[in-house]
Amino acid sequence: MDYRSSIYGLGIVTNRIIPGVPASTIASEDLRISFGSLPAWLHAAQGEACYVADYNRECGEPALRVFRVLDGKYYRFYYADQTPFVVDRSGSEVWAEWSVPLTLEDTATYLLGPVLGFVMLLRGIVCLHASAIAIGNEAIALLGPAGSGKSTTAAAFAERGCSVLAEDVVTLDDRHGEFLVRPGYPCIRLWPPAVKALYGSETHLPKLTPNWDKCYLELSHGFQTQPLRLAAIYLLGERQDDGAVIETVDRAKGLMSLVANTYATKLMDKQMRAREFELLTRVLSNVRLRRVIPRNDPARLPELCTRILTDFCDGF
Numbered sequence: 001m002d003y004r005s006s007i008y009g010l011g012i013v014t015n016r017i018i019p020g021v022p023a024s025t026i027a028s029e030d031l032r033i034s035f036g037s038l039p040a041w042l043h044a045a046q047g048e049a050c051y052v053a054d055y056n057r058e059c060g061e062p063a064l065r066v067f068r069v070l071d072g073k074y075y076r077f078y079y080a081d082q083t084p085f086v087v088d089r090s091g092s093e094v095w096a097e098w099s100v101p102l103t104l105e106d107t108a109t110y111l112l113g114p115v116l117g118f119v120m121l122l123r124g125i126v127c128l129h130a131s132a133i134a135i136g137n138e139a140i141a142l143l144g145p146a147g148s149g150k151s152t153t154a155a156a157f158a159e160r161g162c163s164v165l166a167e168d169v170v171t172l173d174d175r176h177g178e179f180l181v182r183p184g185y186p187c188i189r190l191w192p193p194a195v196k197a198l199y200g201s202e203t204h205l206p207k208l209t210p211n212w213d214k215c216y217l218e219l220s221h222g223f224q225t226q227p228l229r230l231a232a233i234y235l236l237g238e239r240q241d242d243g244a245v246i247e248t249v250d251r252a253k254g255l256m257s258l259v260a261n262t263y264a265t266k267l268m269d270k271q272m273r274a275r276e277f278e279l280l281t282r283v284l285s286n287v288r289l290r291r292v293i294p295r296n297d298p299a300r301l302p303e304l305c306t307r308i309l310t311d312f313c314d315g316f
Contacts, residue, residue, distance in 0.1 A: 004029075007112070008120055008127075008171055009182035009227065018112070019105045020187040020216060031119065033094045033111070035104060038086055045069045047076055051266050057081070064114075066267060075267070077115060083107055085115050091122030105209035112185060113168045117263030120171060126276050127263045130170040131188075132181045132230070134163040139181040139228040140312055141170045143261050144236035149294060152194040153236070155217055156301040159198065163224040164188060169263065172230070174279060177286055179230045186223035189214050197298030232288040232312055233258075244304050245293040246311045254289045255280060288315055 003014050004026050011026030012018075014033040047067035057063050057080035067076045069086070077085040083102060086095040094115065098107045117127045130143040131154035142150045151167055158164050166184035173180035192202035195215050199205070205215035235249060235257050249257070258280045259265065268276065290311060294304050 006183070007185055008116060008125075008166075008169060009173070010119075010123075016104060018185075019108045020112075020218075021108075021185045030123075031092055031094065033096065035096055035107070038084060038095045038097055039074075042069070042076070042086060045074075050075075075118070077110075077118075079110060081106075083110060085110065087115065087119060087122070089122065091119040094119065102211060103209055106211050109189070109208065109212065109214070114263065117169050118267065120169070121264045121268070121272065126172045126279050128170040128172065128233075128258065129168065129261045129263060130233075131167045132165040132170045133157045134165050134224040134228055135231075135309065135312060137228060138231035139165050139224075140232045140234060140308070141181070141230060142236060143170075143233050143257070145261065148236040149194075149239075150236060151188050151190055152197065152298075153294075153301065153304065155188045155190060155194070155198055156305050158188065158217070158219060158222045160302065160305055161222070162305075163222050164219050165224040165228060170230075172279060172283060173227065174282075177282070179283060179287060180227040181230050182227045183223070183225050186219040188217040188219065190217060191215075194298075197301065230283075230287050232290065232315070233283075234308055235289065235291045237291050237293045239294050239296045241296050244295050244300070244307050245291075246307060247291050247293075249289050249291045251284060254284055257289075258283065290315075 003017050003023055005012050005021045006024050006026055010030040011028045012031045013029050016035045047069045050068045051066040053063040055063055061080040063080050065078045069076050073089050075087045083098050096107050120127050128143055130141045131150040132139045132141045133154055142153050144150050154164055165181050167188045171182045189208055192213055195205050196202045205217055208214040208216045
């Protein structure tokens with residue numbers, strides 16, 4: 001049986017329901033995902049390593065290795081917990097499997113982030129490692145490296161009634177000088193300390209999967225289902241004890257920040273990289289970029305949201 005859903009503007013057909021992603025009517029079948037098995041020909045195919053993560057997991061293995069297979073017609077992702085994915089060059093088909101004690105929920109955490117971020121790149125859409133919320137009829141992105149508080153800040157905005165547009169993957173859909181953020185899925189993934197900061201207890205939200213500490217916040221009534229124009233990007237900096245600061249960003253430093261926070265940068269060929277650089281340069285010309293230095297105290301998150309909203313409204 002097939003299941004249909006929409007993620008990042010793609011009509012997706014799967015053989016199992018993707019956890020956290022509701023079924024929906026789709027206009028076209030853009031991507032087919034097969035859970036539970038890899039292509040039969042894969043075992044005999046030669047692969048060439050094209051990326052090895054520069055950090056290891058607790059088991060001592062690189063967090064991720066990626067191989068080009070059959071002269072680049074396919075890519076094989078291999079995570080340290082032995083979760084593999086295969087992606088075809090056109091970004092129209094994905095295979096995934098896992099071994100006990102891992103589950104479909106574990107596999108979906110990789111799929112909805114880095115794997116689909118790479119699929120979008122193959123399909124010509126550059127994506128930022130960011131979260132996005134809706135402010136009126138426009139979107140703002142919360143950008144930053146892992147651990148900077150993107151998802152936590154997005155959840156804090158959701159708590160004050162703002163709709164969330166995307167978590168983890170923010171598309172830069174180029175529309176003649178404007179850039180659209182496509183809707184992701186109605187869920188925010190949060191680490192227990194973030195859950196405690198937002199709700200007072202680490203156990204307030206259910207776990208994403210029995211094998212991870214991360215929890216999930218369902219956004220059934222606070223999710224933006226239509227794409228919106230990206231109007232501003234807020235780059236989350238290192239926290240400090242003093243009051244939150246919002247400041248302008250030098251153009252050259254801003255460009256490097258965007259480059260550092262795109263998906264699959266190290267898997268790009270020269271043509272992809274050149275296109276990404278040109279697109280990000282135009283993003284800076286059309287989208288306001290600001291740096292945010294939050295406070296250390298997580299109890300001040302509502303204040304940070306207010307500061308960002310005030311800065312955004314004052315800038316337009």
